Amino acid sequence: MDKNKIYVAIDLGSVSFHFVVMTQKRGRLSWVECKKEIIRLASGLNPKKGTLSPEIEKRALRTLNYFGRHLKNFNVAQCRVVGTSTFRNLKDNEIFQKKAELALGHKIDVLSGEDEARYIYRGVSYNLPKEKRIVIDIGGGSTECVAGNGTTAEIITSIELGCITLTQAYFQDGTINETKFEQAELMAANAFKSIAEPFKDYAWESELGTSGTIKAISWALQNLDISDGTISREAIASLKKEILSCSNTNELSKRIKLNYHRSSVFCGGFVLLSQAFNVLGLSYLKIAQGAIREGIIDEMIEINESNQQRSHQTD
Numbered sequence: 648m649d650k651n652k653i654y655v656a657i658d659l660g661s662v663s664f665h666f667v668v669m670t671q672k673r674g675r676l677s678w679v680e681c682k683k684e685i686i687r688l689a690s691g692l693n694p695k696k697g698t699l700s701p702e703i704e705k706r707a708l709r710t711l712n713y714f715g716r717h718l719k720n721f722n723v724a725q726c727r728v729v730g731t732s733t734f735r736n737l738k739d740n741e742i743f744q745k746k747a748e749l750a751l752g753h754k755i756d757v758l759s760g761e762d763e764a765r766y767i768y769r770g771v772s773y774n775l776p777k778e779k780r781i782v783i784d785i786g787g788g789s790t791e792c793v794a795g796n797g798t799t800a801e802i803i804t805s806i807e808l809g810c811i812t813l814t815q816a817y818f819q820d821g822t823i824n825e826t827k828f829e830q831a832e833l834m835a836a837n838a839f840k841s842i843a844e845p846f847k848d849y850a851w852e853s854e855l856g857t858s859g860t861i862k863a864i865s866w867a868l869q870n871l872d873i874s875d876g877t878i879s880r881e882a883i884a885s886l887k888k889e890i891l892s893c894s895n896t897n898e899l900s901k902r903i904k905l906n907y908h909r910s911s912v913f914c915g916g917f918v919l920l921s922q923a924f925n926v927l928g929l930s931y932l933k934i935a936q937g938a939i940r941e942g943i944i945d946e947m948i949e950i951n952e953s954n955q956q957r958s959h960q961t962d
Contacts, residue, residue, distance in 0.1 A: 764804060769941075863913060883921050
C-alpha cells in the first residue's frame with residue numbers, strides 16, 4: 648500500500664489553476680494542501696484564431712512558475728498535470744504548452760472532454776457508497792455530465808460550452824435582461840439536447856454537482872435564504888427571479904455577495920445548470936466534495952499499487 652506517499656495533481660482549468668497535494672490514509676485519500684489561482688484562461692482565448700491574449704498568457708505562466716517552485720517543497724511519489732477545455736481549443740497549443748511546461752518544469756497532458764468527464768466522476772465517487780448517480784461539472788469552457796454505478800462511469804459526455812464561453816456570448820458587457828437570458832437558455836438547451844439521449848432511461852439514485860460554478864450557485868441559494876444549498880427546480884426558479892431583478896453583474900455581485908471573478912460569469916453558469924435540470928430531468932442536486940484532481944490522484948495510486956503487486960509476484 649502507498650501509505651503516506653505524496654501525490655500531486657495540477658489541474659489547468661479554464662477558470663482556475665489548482666495545485667492539489669494528497670496522500671492515502673487507511674485506504675482513503677487525505678488532503679495535504681490545495682492552492683488555487685483564478686486565471687480565467689478561457690476569457691483570453693480568441694475563438695477564431697485559437698490564441699491566448701498576452702495578458703492571460705502572462706498571468707498563466709506566472710502562476711505556473713510559482714507552482715513549479717512550490718512543487719520542489721514536496722517529496723513527491725508521482726505528479727500529473729492536465730489541461731482541459733481551453734487547452735483543447737488552442738490552435739497554437741504546442742507553442743503555449745512548451746512555454747507552460749518550461750515554466751512548470753513538468754509535462755502537461757491535454758485531456759479529451761471524455762477523459763476529463765471520466766476523471767471528474769472518479770474524483771466525486773471514490774469515497775461514496777455504491778449507487779447509481781449522475782455528476783455535473785460546469786467549467787469555464789466545457790460542461791461534463793456523467794452517470795455511473797459506484798465508481799464505474801457508464802455514460803460519459805462533454806459539451807464545449809462553459810460558464811465563461813456562454814458569458815462571452817451573451818453577458819460580456821455585464822448587462823442582465825430577459826432577452827439575453829432567453830437567448831443563452833436556448834443555446835445551452837440545444838447543447839444539452841445533443842448529449843441527452845443516453846440519460847433518458849438511466850435511473851440514478853443521487854445527483855451531484857462539483858467545482859466552482861455549482862458551488863457558487865449553492866452559495867447564492869444559501870445567502871438569499873432560498874435553500875440550504877441544495878439545488879432544486881424550485882430553488883433555480885427563485886434564483887432566476889433574483890438574477891433578473893438585477894440590471895448588471897455588479898448589482899448581482901452585491902446581491903449574492905460573490906467576488907467579481909465569480910459573479911462576472913455567474914449568469915452563464917446559472918443558465919447552463921438550469922438547462923441541465925430542464926433537459927436531463929434533474930430534481931435535487933447536492934454538492935460533491937471531490938473533483939477532477941481527486942480522480943487523477945486516485946488513479947495514480949491504483950496504478951502504483953498494481954505495479955507493486957506485480958513486482959512482488961515476480962520477485
